[in-house]
Amino acid sequence: MRDVSIIGIGQTPVGEHWDYALRHLALEAIRDAANDAHIDHADALFVGNMAGAQIGGQTNLGALIADFVGLRGIEAVTVEASSASGGAALRQAYLGVASGAFDFAIVVGVEKLTDAIGSAAVSAQLTATDSDYEAAHGVTPLSAAAMIMRRYMHEYDAVPQDFAAFSVNAHLNAINNPNAMYHNKITPEAFVKAPMIADPIGLFDAAPAADGAAAVVLAPTEWARSHRHDGSIRLAASAVATDAVAIHDRHDPLWLRAAELSVRKAYQQAEVSPQDVNLFELHDSCTILAAMTLEAAGFAQRGMGVTFAARGGIGRDGTIPLSTMGGLKGRGDAGGATGVYQIVEVVQQLRGCAGANQIAQARIGMAQNLGATGATAVTHILVRD
Structure with a gap:
């Protein structure tokens, strides 16, 4: 297994982004992370998202966001683990780069929670519990x-x-x-x-429930060192x-x-x-x-x-x-x-x-x-x- 480093980071402000869809928030974070990493391509994209389906009616975010940010054709998947989805997406990207399956992987966590209020918000929250023995009650x-x-x-x-x-x-x-x-x-x-x-x-x-997106770029530590990449963190x-x-x-x-x-x-x-x-x-x-x-x-x-x-x-x-x-x-x-x-x-x-x-x-x-x-x-x- 190879050592892995983070070579780029990006984020949007956290808040209520009424005029942005998930793809727009993801684009801003990914663009900033790619610029910070000084790369213009990636081998894979991992999207961490919890409630896109329940609140936004959108699944298949991996392909959707890859296309929207100009990475159509690469491997792209959505990772869901309730509110741990972002960390879980990073874990999968880490394994991919460490194993040698990818050289450059982008991870973006993106969410729009403020689009749901009242009973719709509660319904989305209930999906994180045991639906048979907790949510039902x-x-x-x-x-x-x-x-x-x-x-x-x-x-x-x-x-x-x-x-x-x-x-x-x-x-x-x-x-x-x-x-x-x-x-x-x-x-x-x-x-x-x-x-x-x-x-x-x-x-x-x-x-407070909020909207936002954050992204990181992963690469082999050896690559980061050989290219004297400023700001890389192992x-x-x-x-x-x-x-x-x-x-x-x-x-x-x-x-x-x-x-x-x-x-x-x-x-x-x-x-x-x-x-x-x-x-x-x-x-x-x-x-x-x-x-x-x-x-x-x-x-x-x-x-x-x-x-x-x-x-x-x-x-x-x-x-x-x-x-x-x-x-x-x-x-x-x-x-x-x-x-x-x-x-x-x-x-x-x-x-x-x-x-x-x-x-x-x-x-x-x-x-x-x-x-x-x-x-x-x-x-x-x-x-x-």
Whole structure:
């Protein structure tokens, strides 16, 4: 297997893109990534998308986008793994380049979630749950997360305001990200006063549904080095693991088993430990998932994720900086594009071009993309050599 590097990145602002279709958003991100990589061709295109069929009535996005961006004829497929679709698409592209099947692969995560409101939005969300045993009874990913959070608070003697640090940190970092959806601070006081949306999850616990696209270009590390490609970042680990979709089928609903398994494999592949990681882009679609991910990834002891965050462990100058460009909460949750946005942001940090949010001397960054409430977990570790 060959070493693989990311040689180009691109992204659109995250927000409500009423005048753009999926193909238009994908084009902008791919064009910017290709320009950044200084390439005009690719061997394959992998599209990460979660809800194109349910919300936009569009499948076959691989061929559609390949044609629209001027790559008609290449291998192009859509990868779906709920909200982990972007990370899963990157995983497939990584395997293709590492195996030698491709030399240049483009990954684009693209999503338009704001086209659906009300019952249409709920129907799309339900597809990420177990349709027979959860969705049929009205369980959505948000309500499932609420049940997990309620049990977490019971077991570990926590209260809703204990989770505030995750959202406060995310919004603080989003202020300096021009592509983020929100550029406003959240205070702990405002967090506590926010209305409940799925008790005990409040409005400021959950990331907003959004539209957007992000893209990366992959190439063999040897090629990047021989061409002295400025800004190439090595993809040192790529790992995926799964758990039961229905939370009642999990051995322990308070432990993200898939997150633990995938991150453990990633650490082994990259030959690093949690102490070596300089920043972590996690899947903070809800604060409870952020807390549990910290624990599963080895940064906090079981039941101590909220305490770790409240004590300043997740800030830009903390033990492990999280959501350094705003995360899902501040940047916006663009569904199947999320996993690729995370990678773009890690690359920005490792290149030293994260602006006011730059983590000093960042050399190793990690991103973990979750499907729904953690049924799928995709972990990537990037290294600046």
